[in-house]
Amino acid sequence: MSGASPSSVQISSAYGQLAAVLGEGAVLGPGSDLSAYEDPYAFGSSAGFRCSGAVLPKSVEEVRAVLAVANRHGIPLWTVSTGRNLGYGGAAPRVNGAIVLDMQRMNRILEVDEEHGYALLEPGVRFLDLYGYLRERRLKLWMSAPSLGWGSVVGNALERGIGYTPHGDHAAQICGLEVVLANGDVVRTGMGALPGANTWQIYKGGYGPSLDGLFLQSNFGIVTKLGLWLMPQPGGLTSCVAHFQRESDLEAAIDVLASLRRRQIIQSNAQMGNVVREVAHRYPRSRWYDGPDAMPDEVIEKIRQDLGLGWWWTLRFGLYGDEELLDARFRIVQRAFSSIPGAEITGQKHLASGPDGLYACEVEGPAGRLAGVPGFFALNALKFRGDDCGHLDFSPILASSGREAVRVYEFVKARAREHGIDYLAGFTASERHLTHVFPILYEKRDAEQTSNAAALLDTLIKELGKQGIGEYRAHLAFMDLIGDQYSFNMHALRRLHEALKDALDPNGILSPGKQGIWPAASRRQRAGTR
Incomplete structure (x- = not known):
């Protein structure tokens, strides 16, 4: 493939052959409505990431046919599972003129094994689909879902996405892949390479080198099947919320949280956010401030007073197990956070209604995401800065240390203010690291805001990179x-x-x-x- 975009002759010939092997309905060529394959939050240079069309195969054989045409004509493909990777470029391709290989029609849930706790999925299966499958069949298994439930389970796991149950490290739950290589060869990793094996989704290792990780965030092949471990539903869940009064409580709160996570007292990813982040999901910014710059400290303080918020930081997490375990874990958590003056922690218990354990659908409201129930609450923040809000995500990985969190928090806060961007600070705590998730919000119709948002992300990546802090995920x-x-x-x-x-x-x-x-x-x- 040359570095230049494909010629019009190459594109025309390729689309004709693709329509012949896939059918007209599975091919969107030049002149079709391709808006679904544009970055909905495009800015500056990213507005140039445009495809020439898209193909939607329904089977492995059709994927292989697409690859044969692409190889013949030297036309790049850009693979998406459902194209919902918003904040990172959506379904748009990195190379202009590429054909989007849209896997959404390969949407079968091929197997769910309740005894061993796994699912075998195609890339088009959404979190909503898997949740509905488990619920309708009353299977005693929980899945894990990210903040938005409309995306692909497979795509999210391959991008190292996170959720909020004890299985919230989605990439870590992968066990066995089927991959179509560029030459059309079909490979099954791990035990899937052994004909007749019933352990493909049970044992990760297989025989010889382990290859699953090669296909995470990579362009080495097209994943057409993915095994995913699911969580046996527990006897109960305590959904917990902790509040910390002062901005300066961040260091102590993170240190206590990190200890509880490493000791597995808190078993799930825990999410901590500042007051601006919390408010952004519930109210428009214009209720208090409509200036082009970042909200001043006095405005943030007025918001706290108006809403009666006696805290600066909110922490959310779940505790899991039988009731005796829930009570013991909650006491330990209470005791640990009591070392921070003014800290308040509350917990709501959700207990099983029968001997089979707690079904995820029994956990209602905001606590549902701690049970893997897909939701859309995170979309509320897109109304914070205006009716047509875009966002870019800044997602660096930090050591789970209070001192490190404060250092990054103060740095990012200062840079955000310099660029006129409100700082929606968030830290998701795993057992050993923090993911600092900062959605950079801007009004898409405001050219200056859009430019400032991109410049801020550029600055944060460069400056923190010099300090050894890197992102785990990136916009195109x-x-x-x-x-x-x-x-x-x-x-x-x-x-x-x-x-x-x-x-x-x-x-x-x-x-x-x-x-x-x-x-x-x-x-x-x-x-x-x-």
Whole structure:
């Protein structure tokens, strides 16, 4: 594949052949409505990431047919599961003129094994679909869902997405993949390579090197099936909310939380947010402030007074198990957070109504996400800055240390204020690290706000990267920038990625540029990115 976009002759010929093998209804060529494959929050240079069309296969054989056409014509494909990766580019491709390989019609739940606690899924299965399947059949299993439930279970796991049950590290629940390589070869990893094995979704290792991780956030193949471990439903859940009065409580709160997570007293990802983040999900900013700059401290204080908020930080998490375990864990958590003056913690118990354990559908309201119930509450924040709000996500990984959290918090807060952006600070605590999730909100119709949002993200990535703090996930426009920061030993990791890319995809047709991994013929494109 050349570094340039495909020619009109190549595109026309390719679409004709694709329509012949897939059928007209599965091919959206030039002239079709392709708005679903644009970044809904496009800004500056990212507005140029446009596809020439899309194909929607329904089977592995159709995926292989698409690959044959793409290889023949040297046309890049950009693979999406359902294209809901909002804040990171949506379904738009990194390379102009690419064909989006949209996997949403491959949406079968192939198997759910209640005894061993796993599902085998195709890429088009949404969190809403899997939840509905488990609920309708009264299966004694819980899934885990991210903040928005409309996306692909497979796509989210492959992008290392997170949820809020004890299975909230979605990538860690992967057990066995089916992958179509660029040449059309179909590979099953782990025990899936052994014909007749019934342990494909039970044992991760298989025989020889473990390869599942090669296909996370990569462009080395197209995942067509994914095994995912599910959680046996517990006897009960205590949904907990903790409040901390002062902005300066962040360090102590994170240190206590980190200890509780490492000791597995708190079993799920715990999410902590500042008062601006909490308010943004419930009220429009204009209720208190309509200036073009970031809300001043006095405005934030007025919001707290108007709403009667006696706290600055809110922490949400779940405790799981039989009632005796819930009570014991809650006492330990209360005792731990009592070391922070003024800290308040409340818990609501949700107990099983029968001997089979607590069904996720029995957990109602906001606590539902702690039981893996898909929701859409996070969308509320998109009304905070205006009726047509866009967002970019800044998602660096930090050590689970209060001192580290404060250092990053103060740095990001200052940079956000310099760029006129309100700081919706959030920290998601796993057992050993924090993911600092900052949705950078801006009014899409305001050119200055849009430019400031992109400039802020650029600044944060560059400046924190110099301090050894890197993002785990990236918007299309920043993939190369972030990839460049992982530079140990003269970019040895990138050279390894490129060697794998060239071996597995010599024509460079699979998602070129994803995560900064380019095929040989188009690596010069890096020079033209941010």
